[in-house]
Amino acid sequence: MDDSKFGKKDARGNWVPSARISYGPFFSWPPQATALREWLFGFPGYFLPWNVLYAVLAIVIWQFLTPSLTDFSADTGYWVGVILARNVVLALLVYGGWHLWFYVWRKQGTAFKYNSKWPRQDSSAFLFNNQNADNIFWTLVSGVPIWTAYETLLLWAYANGHIALLSFADQPVAFILLFFLVPLIHEVGFYFAHRSLHWPPLYKIAHKLHHRNTNPGPWSGLSMHPIEHVIYFSSVLLFLVIPAHPIHMINLASRLGLAPAQGHTGFDRAVTGEDKSMDISYYAHYLHHKYFEVNYADGMVPLDKWFGSFHDGSPESHAAMKSRIAERHR
Ligand SMILES: [Zn+2]
Numbered sequence: 001m002d003d004s005k006f007g008k009k010d011a012r013g014n015w016v017p018s019a020r021i022s023y024g025p026f027f028s029w030p031p032q033a034t035a036l037r038e039w040l041f042g043f044p045g046y047f048l049p050w051n052v053l054y055a056v057l058a059i060v061i062w063q064f065l066t067p068s069l070t071d072f073s074a075d076t077g078y079w080v081g082v083i084l085a086r087n088v089v090l091a092l093l094v095y096g097g098w099h100l101w102f103y104v105w106r107k108q109g110t111a112f113k114y115n116s117k118w119p120r121q122d123s124s125a126f127l128f129n130n131q132n133a134d135n136i137f138w139t140l141v142s143g144v145p146i147w148t149a150y151e152t153l154l155l156w157a158y159a160n161g162h163i164a165l166l167s168f169a170d171q172p173v174a175f176i177l178l179f180f181l182v183p184l185i186h187e188v189g190f191y192f193a194h195r196s197l198h199w200p201p202l203y204k205i206a207h208k209l210h211h212r213n214t215n216p217g218p219w220s221g222l223s224m225h226p227i228e229h230v231i232y233f234s235s236v237l238l239f240l241v242i243p244a245h246p247i248h249m250i251n252l253a254s255r256l257g258l259a260p261a262q263g264h265t266g267f268d269r270a271v272t273g274e275d276k277s278m279d280i281s282y283y284a285h286y287l288h289h290k291y292f293e294v295n296y297a298d299g300m301v302p303l304d305k306w307f308g309s310f311h312d313g314s315p316e317s318h319a320a321m322k323s324r325i326a327e328r329h330r
């Protein structure tokens with residue numbers, strides 16, 4: 001398994017990608033038509049594979065794993081229980097799947113692994129002295145129930161006519177467009193939620209818990225304090241004001257619930273065959289876990305660039321980060 005084509009290992013054996021973290025051409029000026037086309041339709045690109053995959057997942061969840069709005073309003077309590085169970089199963093499959101691949105079966109050893117060490121399983125910083133057990137606990141005991149609470153609150157509001165419902169038959173173009181706006185809503189919502197969590201008082205009581213994972217694995221993704229879960233999932237409340245279909249809300253909610261798994265694998269890509277690798281790169285967020293004060297967003301909208309907290313992985317970015325910190329402590 002050759003990870004040296006895409007980066008190199010440093011003295012400690014940590015794999016560092018050679019490409020700098022960059023934003024897609026979506027926000028560059030003047031517009032670059034070819035680059036934009038490739039960024040949108042290439043593989044990996046804006047649509048494929050992940051955004052299309054999450055959209056398909058939302059369709060499957062809505063069609064087969066969610067009650068109709070009439071059923072939901074007739075027996076809300078029962079259906080909340082069913083949706084909670086469904087979300088627990090989804091979390092086990094997705095977080096568990098990534099974890100099995102990389103950390104139990106160790107399918108690719110430390111190839112493409114940002115931190116050469118395996119997460120510690122004997123650290124008193126974590127519940128049960130075990131990072132993974134701690135991460136699973138916060139995900140299933142707090143994360144999934146709060147995700148379910150938001151999702152079912154919104155379903156209740158749709159079912160009882162408290163919010164506008166957009167149908168495919170009436171507005172097909174808006175319906176499809178909204179699907180592909182969800183990733184943007186997700187990213188911008190995440191940036192502001194995350195930025196507020198780094199406000200010292202909130203950091204101390206809530207976000208610190210997530211940041212104990214300096215060497216994250218998939219289960220670290222949703223391992224957060226309940227206060228952080230409440231803030232993190234709150235971007236679904238946007239659907240109280242944006243006319244949409246429950247399928248769009250489910251797209252955002254399930255993405256918030258499941259995407260942190262791939263965002264925290266600790267690997268740059270999953271090697272799936274001889275020379276075939278699947279891009280799961282979240283180096284920006286890995287650097288956030290390593291240095292705390294950089295890359296609050298995931299890297300599609302250049303929010304960190306605009307607000308001066310961008311670290312693209314280069315020595316220059318690193319020096320800039322250090323001088324920002326020194327400046328603040330002066
Ligand atoms: Zn994180």
Ligand SMILES: [Zn+2]
Pocket residue numbers: 194198207211288292
């Ligand atoms: Zn953070």
